[in-house]
Amino acid sequence: MSETDNITGDAVREKRxxxxxxxxxxxxxxxxxxxxxxxxxxxxSEEGPKVAVTAPEPLTVPVRPAQLxxxxxxxxxxxxxAEARRxxxxxxxxxxxxxxxxVDVGDQVKTGQTLARLDTRGLRAQLASAQAVVExxxxxxxxxxNTVERQRRLSLQGHVSPQAVDEAEAQAETALARVxxxxxxxxxxxxxxxxxxxxAPFDGMVTARTSxxxxxxxxxxxxxxxxxxxxxxxxxxxxxxTAARLQPGDVYDLRADTGTVEATLRSVTGVIDPNxxxxxxxxxxxxxxxxxxxxxxxxxMSRDIDEPGFWVPVKSLSTASRGLWTVYVAAPVDGGFxxxxxxxxxVHTDGERAFVRGPVSDGxxxxxxxxxxxxxxxxxxxxxxxxxxxxxxx
Numbered sequence: 429m430s431e432t433d434n435i436t437g438d439a440v441r442e443k444r445x446x447x448x449x450x451x452x453x454x455x456x457x458x459x460x461x462x463x464x465x466x467x468x469x470x471x472x473s474e475e476g477p478k479v480a481v482t483a484p485e486p487l488t489v490p491v492r493p494a495q496l497x498x499x500x501x502x503x504x505x506x507x508x509x510a511e512a513r514r515x516x517x518x519x520x521x522x523x524x525x526x527x528x529x530x531v532d533v534g535d536q537v538k539t540g541q542t543l544a545r546l547d548t549r550g551l552r553a554q555l556a557s558a559q560a561v562v563e564x565x566x567x568x569x570x571x572x573x574n575t576v577e578r579q580r581r582l583s584l585q586g587h588v589s590p591q592a593v594d595e596a597e598a599q600a601e602t603a604l605a606r607v608x609x610x611x612x613x614x615x616x617x618x619x620x621x622x623x624x625x626x627x628a629p630f631d632g633m634v635t636a637r638t639s640x641x642x643x644x645x646x647x648x649x650x651x652x653x654x655x656x657x658x659x660x661x662x663x664x665x666x667x668x669x670t671a672a673r674l675q676p677g678d679v680y681d682l683r684a685d686t687g688t689v690e691a692t693l694r695s696v697t698g699v700i701d702p703n704x705x706x707x708x709x710x711x712x713x714x715x716x717x718x719x720x721x722x723x724x725x726x727x728x729m730s731r732d733i734d735e736p737g738f739w740v741p742v743k744s745l746s747t748a749s750r751g752l753w754t755v756y757v758a759a760p761v762d763g764g765f766x767x768x769x770x771x772x773x774x775v776h777t778d779g780e781r782a783f784v785r786g787p788v789s790d791g792x793x794x795x796x797x798x799x800x801x802x803x804x805x806x807x808x809x810x811x812x813x814x815x816x817x818x819x820x821x822x
Contacts, residue, residue: 660713
C-alpha cells in the first residue's frame with residue numbers, strides 16, 4: 429500500500445461522526461420534543477377545550493302581516509296619442525318655379541289663405557293666346573250664322589238649292605264647336621293658374637317646410653305640412669272586454685303630462701288589432717288647446733278581480749319551480765321565530781307589489797326584505813315594518 433492511500437483512508441475516518449456526536453444529537457432532539465409537549469400543555473385550559481354552548485342572536489328581519497282578501501279592485505291604465513284629426517302634406521299639382529312662400533314653420537293659418545305660389549307668367553301668356561283663339565272662333569261662328577241666313581233667304585227665292593243651305597248650317601255648327609273647344613282650352617289654363625298656388629284647406633299650423641323661393645317644385649312634391657289645431661282626437665288601444673264597457677257619447681277623463689283633459693268617446697272599432705291584440709277606442713278631446721298634438725294621454729279604468737289572496741312587495745318573492753314563487757314567513761317556534769318557505773302563485777303585479785295566493789294564513793308575518801341573508805329554519809327576530817315607519821314618522 430502506498431503512502432497516498434494511507435493518507436486518504438485517514439481523511440475518511442476523520443469525517444465519520446463519532447459516538448459522542450450522535451449522543452449529543454439524540455439529547456437535543458428529545459429536549460425539543462419535550463419543550464413542544466410542555467408548551468401544548470400550558471396552552472390547554474384546565475377545563476379542557478372550549479366548545480360553544482349558547483345559540484347565536486336571532487337575525488332581525490322586516491316583516492308585514494298578511495292581510496287576506498277574497499277579491500280586489502285593479503286600476504288599469506291604457507295609453508294612446510292625442511293627434512290632430514287632419515294632417516295634410518301640401519304641394520303643387522304641376523311642377524314649376526316657386527315664386528313665393530308666404531308662411532313658415534309655426535305659423536297659424538286660416539281656411540283659404542294663400543300659402544305659396546308658382547311663377548305663372550308662361551301660363552298667363554298661354555291663356556291670353558287661348559282667349560284670342562276663342563274670339564277668332566266666335567267671329568267665324570258669327571260669320572257662319574250670317575251665311576246660313578242668307579242661304580235660307582236665297583233658297584226661299586229659288587236661287588240656291590237646299591243642299592247649299594245644309595252646307596251653310598253644317599259650317600255654322602263646326603264654327604260653334606271650335607268656339608267651345610277654344611273656351612275649354614282657356615278654362616284648362618285658368619285651372620292650371622289657380623292650381624299654381626297652395627291654399628289652406630282648414631285652420632291649422634304649419635309644422636314643416638321643405639323648400640324655398642326660386643326652387644323648382646315637382647308635381648305632387650310635398651312643400652308644406654299643415655296640422656289641424658282646432659280638433660284633437662285620441663286613439664287608445666284596450667282589451668276587448670274592457671272596451672265593451674265603454675259607452676259612445678260618454679265623457680271620460682284622460683291624463684296627460686300637462687294635466688287632465690275631458691274627452692268624449694266617439695266610437696269603438698270593435699276590431700281586434702292582430703299585432704297588439706287590442707280594440708281601438710276613438711275619443712274627441714273637448715279642450716284641444718290644453719295639450720299639444722302628439723302628447724301621450726292615459727285612460728284609467730277599474731276592474732274587479734274575484735281571486736282570494738294577499739298583497740306583498742315584489743322584493744319579498746323569490747323564484748321557485750313550475751311557475752311558482754316563494755315567500756318566507758317568520759313562524760313562531762318555541763318562544764321564538766324561524767324562517768319557513770311557502771309556495772305561492774302570482775295573480776297580478778303592478779310593478780312594486782304583487783297579489784299572490786297560497787298556503788299563508790291571515791296575520792302571518794311575511795318577511796319583506798333581506799332574503800339573501802336568510803335560509804329556511806334560521807332563527808329570526810321579526811320587526812313590523814309598518815309600525816317602524818309609523819314610529820319614525822311620528
